[in-house]
Amino acid sequence: MTTKITIDPVTRVEGHGRVTIHLDEYGHVKESYFHIVEFRGFERFIQGHPYWEAPVLVQRLCGICPVSHHLAAAKAIDQIVGVEPWELSPTATLLRRLMHYGQIFQSHALHFFYLASPDLLFGVDAPPEKRNVVAVALENRELAVKGITMRKFGQEIIRAVAGKKIHGILAVPGGVHKTFSPEERDYFLNGKEIENIDTMIEWSQEMVNFMRDYHIKNRKFLDEFAAFPSGHLGMVDANGGLELYDGKLRAISSDGKITLPDINTSDYQDYFSEAVAQWSYMKFPYLKQVGRENGWNRVGPLARINVCDFIPTPLAEKARQEYMAFSGQKVNNSTLYSHWARLIEVLHCAELIKELLTDDNIFGNDLIRTGTPRLKGIGIIEAPRGTLTHHYEVDEKGKIIRCNLIVSTTHNNDAMNRAVKWVAEQVISRKGTLTDSMLNQVEIAIRAYDPCLSCATQAMGKMPLQAELYNHEGVLIDEKSRN
16 A cells, blocks of 8 residues: 655755655565655756856855855856857866865765764764764874864865855856965965865875775675665766766666766756656756656766776775675675765875876966857766756857756665665564664665765754654554654
């Protein structure tokens, strides 16, 4: 028997999730849903604004990843003024990349040290009072200090190029509005107030090794928890290497077959569609040629490591090879391997930041390029959480008349629902009860994807979450809430 679930619009509050689990007549899990009850109105109320305001407006979508929205929108607006990514000046490209890698570095550090590490260090049955960075600091002070300092370093990179750590402005149509100075560069190369980039690279390597050792000790749990087949989507460069700022889109199936053959990002509409469901405000993107049932993809660190052929920095590439050898699979479909992949990306970004800081082109004064204006622009970037798409169309006066945003968490919508169902099937007892441990494992499964949901609401180990359990007749038999 199917039960219709209705979401009350009053619950449209950022950071709140709702899980409903439906049992069959034998007490087995028949279906589960991870309801996203937030309503994102940016696609509508940005209409009517001039196109050059988009990079400033859309970064207010989030206080965790505003840089990603700023730069994705900027890439789209570049096209509207007739400038492709390869036509930007060298200085503008270097500065945008520096900001982008600083964002990924600090965001990944935030997620791993503040949000994910309690799950790893204390286990699924840990009491709520231990599921937070404070408990991590009390039991492993060195790990906590390094995590906090690494995040600070990334934020300082953003502040240096954008003026502020959060909601700063660097990109303008066709380039950037400011340059970099030798004094600013020296601050990061030889900094005294904060650890310099060489220290960040060293610490990033330590974190990768820490996670490798953790996998060696806990392999069975990490291999099996929320493991299920799926497609994977990410960006690669012309040689098939990992690319985070500008490249081609590649997708593979769960067994490694190419399902999207390195297409230009501007052609995304020809390959992707978005489904809707009445029980969630979030859409479900999928590949048209594969179909709705099997055409959805995971995105983010796990997916990016799966789809790329190599990582174009030496230390991160060595770490990737160790990761792949340990996994022993051509494609890794185990959800909790995301954390290891995320730390490899931290190391990669640290290496890239050093490369950019030592390139004197970063001091140039050629900041803005122009071309022949167009009425459409598409910008796609690899945000910390995965592939992010900004698509704008404008009228002859430059007013935005259409906006479509496909955020990383949207791509992971199907994956998070599958992860929740895996937990429900493995943990729910036939007696029909919900336990705190079960809710914690739901959180762990969701949090591995680093969705904006968990980042925005994590507070002392509790994700605002409501879980409901229905029997086969559609009768609510148990519920548990956290606010």
